[in-house]
Amino acid sequence: QVQLVESGGGVVQPGRSLRLSCADSGFSFSTYGMHWVRQAPGKGLEWVAAISYDGSNKYYADSVKGRITISRDNSKNTLYLQMNSLRAEDTAVYYCAKGRSSSWATYFQHWGQGTLVTVSS
């Protein structure tokens, strides 16, 4: 049973930083690509970033490129999202999602429950 649990969300001032974590208590974390997907309040889904199974390849949406870094620690079965220079428009529920393949070209097979990030002064 795959279970993804996000943490690290909260209220942060514009321009500040936040790091989200996603712990995978299931199996084969190191086999699959991982993603972050966000959803602004009352809005649709937006893919944010992806990382390959071994961390060697990373991909970002243009809206976050240069401000956000995705990483993973396969020894801890944990995915991270380091968010810097946060803006009001980054306010959203952030979901981690497990892909069905080792790279980015996949559907999101498993999702965490989400963690809310609110950027506000």
Add this chain to the structure above:
Amino acid sequence: DIQMTQSPSSVSASVGDRVTITCRASQSISSYLNWYQQKPGKAPKVLIHAASSLQSGVPSRFSGSGSGTDFTLIISSLQPEDFAIYYCQQSYSIPLTFGGGTKVEIK
């Protein structure tokens, strides 16, 4: 970037109705099209992947079809638990993109 356009944006239907949701890609994505269901306050759940493959555990009243630029999700007989928002998503190229969603409401 590949734009995904869903229609309708909302649909009112009754239990037992057949519901059809369409998704159009701005360029050909072969069969790299996935469908998700999201209920209020919950994470999305995959229903269909690769345009027409039913995810394990998903009821057979859900079906998907299409290739290239035009895709369809059909709920053959709407059940009370199917009232939700449905999203399509392309996995053909980066950035991965979603459609705007279709809200299925109770008539």
